[in-house]
Amino acid sequence: xxxxxxxxxxxxxxxxxxxxxxxxxxxxxxxxxxxxxxxxxxxxxxxxxxxxxxxxxxxxxxxxxxxxxxxxxxxxxxxxxxxxxxxxxxxxxxxxxxxxxxxxxxxxxxxxxxxx
Numbered sequence: 001x002x003x004x005x006x007x008x009x010x011x012x013x014x015x016x017x018x019x020x021x022x023x024x025x026x027x028x029x030x031x032x033x034x035x036x037x038x039x040x041x042x043x044x045x046x047x048x049x050x051x052x053x054x055x056x057x058x059x060x061x062x063x064x065x066x067x068x069x070x071x072x073x074x075x076x077x078x079x080x081x082x083x084x085x086x087x088x089x090x091x092x093x094x095x096x097x098x099x100x101x102x103x104x105x106x107x108x109x110x111x112x113x114x115x116x
Contacts, residue, residue, distance in 0.1 A: 096111070
C-alpha cells in the first residue's frame with residue numbers, strides 16, 4: 001500500500017495542477033544578408049540584353065499603334081475614292097497638255113472629250 005497514485009485519497013480535495021512549464025522564447029533566426037546593388041558596376045550581359053529587348057519591344061508597340069492609325073486612314077481614303085463617283089475605273093488620268101488642247105481646238109474637236 002505504499003504505492004503512490006495520481007488520485008488523492010477519498011475525501012481529500014484534489015491536488016492543484018502543476019503550473020505549465022514556460023519555455024523561454026526561441027532566439028530569432030539570424031538576419032539574412034540582403035544583397036546590395038553596386039550602382040557603379042556595369043550591368044551584366046543578361047541584364048543589358050533584357051534592357052535592350054524591353055526597349056525594342058516598347059518601340060515596336062509604339063510603331064504598331066502608329067501603323068494601325070495609318071491603316072485606318074488609308075482604308076477610309078480608299079472607301080471615299082471608291083464611292084466618290086469617278087468614272088476613271090481606278091485608272092490614272094492623263095493630263096491634257098496645252099499643245100494637245102490647242103491641236104484639238106484647231107481640229108474642231110471638243111477639248112474636254114477624253115475618248116480617243
